[in-house]
Amino acid sequence: MGLIVQKFGGTSVADSEKIKNVARAVIKEKLSGNDVVTVVSAMGHTTDGLVKLASEITSKPSPREMDMLLSTGEQISMSLLAMAINELGYKAISLTGLQAGIKTENCHMCARILDINTQKIQKCLKDDYIVIVAGFQGVCADNEITTLGRGGSDTTAVALACALKADRCDIYSDVEGVYTADPRVVKTAKKLKEISYEEMLELARVGANVLHPRSVETAKLNKMPMRVRSSFKLDDLGTLIIGVDEMELNKPVTGLACDTSQVRIVICDIVDEPGNAAKLFNLLANENLSVDMIIQSYARHQKNTNDIAFTIAKSDIDKFNKIKDKINDILSASNIFIDEDIVKVSIVGAGMIDRPGIAATMFDTLAKENINIKMISTSEIKISCLVEKKYSNQAALALCKVFELDGANVADVKGDLPVL
Numbered sequence: 001m002g003l004i005v006q007k008f009g010g011t012s013v014a015d016s017e018k019i020k021n022v023a024r025a026v027i028k029e030k031l032s033g034n035d036v037v038t039v040v041s042a043m044g045h046t047t048d049g050l051v052k053l054a055s056e057i058t059s060k061p062s063p064r065e066m067d068m069l070l071s072t073g074e075q076i077s078m079s080l081l082a083m084a085i086n087e088l089g090y091k092a093i094s095l096t097g098l099q100a101g102i103k104t105e106n107c108h109m110c111a112r113i114l115d116i117n118t119q120k121i122q123k124c125l126k127d128d129y130i131v132i133v134a135g136f137q138g139v140c141a142d143n144e145i146t147t148l149g150r151g152g153s154d155t156t157a158v159a160l161a162c163a164l165k166a167d168r169c170d171i172y173s174d175v176e177g178v179y180t181a182d183p184r185v186v187k188t189a190k191k192l193k194e195i196s197y198e199e200m201l202e203l204a205r206v207g208a209n210v211l212h213p214r215s216v217e218t219a220k221l222n223k224m225p226m227r228v229r230s231s232f233k234l235d236d237l238g239t240l241i242i243g244v245d246e247m248e249l250n251k252p253v254t255g256l257a258c259d260t261s262q263v264r265i266v267i268c269d270i271v272d273e274p275g276n277a278a279k280l281f282n283l284l285a286n287e288n289l290s291v292d293m294i295i296q297s298y299a300r301h302q303k304n305t306n307d308i309a310f311t312i313a314k315s316d317i318d319k320f321n322k323i324k325d326k327i328n329d330i331l332s333a334s335n336i337f338i339d340e341d342i343v344k345v346s347i348v349g350a351g352m353i354d355r356p357g358i359a360a361t362m363f364d365t366l367a368k369e370n371i372n373i374k375m376i377s378t379s380e381i382k383i384s385c386l387v388e389k390k391y392s393n394q395a396a397l398a399l400c401k402v403f404e405l406d407g408a409n410v411a412d413v414k415g416d417l418p419v420l
């Protein structure tokens with residue numbers, strides 16, 4: 001007998017019929033002879049609804065109260081799922097993050113899991129319960145409720161799987177697996193049978209929101225096998241995420257993602273002398289502002305100045321605006337402008353290591369589409385280009401074609417294209 005940790009996302013538990021469907025899927029796993037721990041997200045768009053409610057009350061909610069509010073979403077779905085399983089004649093018990101022993105850092109709205117005391121879960125499993133755990137939440141010192149950041153239920157599931165030494169962690173969603181690109185944008189994207197932790201981690205970090213990046217990080221660290229599969233097609237094995245040495249790398253590019261959650265900031269005419277970049281990035285760090293892409297332009301010798309451009313999360317604009325004047329004072333920049341009209345298009349593939357020409361092919365493809373590149377950044381297995389937001393889908397489709405990421409089978413995904 002094994003132990004499987006499963007996670008069902010918001011769309012899988014969006015209404016009572018879907019919760020009953022999940023109850024049947026959970027029981028199916030139990031009947032195959034495994035112990036089962038099931039993590040659930042909040043129903044449908046509940047978390048978005050709660051965020052909106054808070055914004056109707058205040059523009060500056062306290063992070064503690066936001067966590068108190070947002071953690072309620074998962075408590076609704078966990079108890080309803082336990083009831084649905086009981087109704088079908090099986091034993092199930094729901095547990096909050098606190099009850100499940102999930103200890104996090106002392107930080108609200110983006111806490112990392114530090115430790116899980118699995119005693120209570122183990123006891124429930126021994127008593128033959130299916131254990132349902134609220135995703136996305138834990139507690140820090142003093143039992144204050146914390147949340148793990150949007151999409152964090154994936155991380156709850158993987159962290160539980162590692163702590164319980166489960167055989168596998170199954171992430172059930174509204175897609176049949178990990179595709180070469182978001183199947184809502186690229187209808188001809190191909191489903192991957194498997195993908196390495198490294199590639200999945202890069203894809204998740206550059207905007208493929210099918211998995212929370214920290215869930216992949218945790219699985220990679222603990223070598224926990226993970227599957228992404230569909231809640232609505234239970235016999236489909238989905239996509240297996242495994243170590244890179246277990247894979248054949250016969251293609252340079254495995255997947256593509258577009259990220260519209262960033263903004264570009266350009267600081268113009270900073271004097272070209274030692275220490276100015278350090279001053280700028282220290283100011284940003286003191287405000288807890290994470291920076292992604294960075295470019296410093298070639299110095300203009302007549303003026304002895306250069307420009308520094310970087311990207312930050314759109315949600316951090318208020319924090320940046322607070323220190324904008326200070327940056328101007330300290331660096332005497334001629335102008336600081338914020339460009340919100342951007343999308344970061346990235347290609348990812350472990351197979352691009354030691355294969356020259358991939359970057360050239362990417363830039364060529366964008367050029368043929370008449371798409372101007374505003375910024376470029378690379379890592380060993382990733383190339384990202386920042387382009388105007390309106391070109392997001394056009395760039396994705398062209399790059400999928402050139403890197404053979406599309407196929408004949410149209411993905412069976414319901415719903416509309418995301419609004420950019």
Ligand code: ADP
Nearest residue numbers: 009010011173175178179181182184208209210
């Ligand atoms: P859940 O509510 O189950 O956590 P999410 O909305 O967080 O689901 O993630 C699933 C969505 O991720 C899909 O509906 C799909 O549009 C999107 N997605 C983005 N990139 C990919 C990809 N490469 N493969 C599969 N889905 C992707």
Ligand code: ASP
Nearest residue numbers: 041047136150151152153
């Ligand atoms: N309900 C939370 C969110 O919408 C967590 C999750 O779904 O993973 O972000």
Ligand code: MG
Nearest residue numbers: 009151209210
């Ligand atoms: Mg998700």
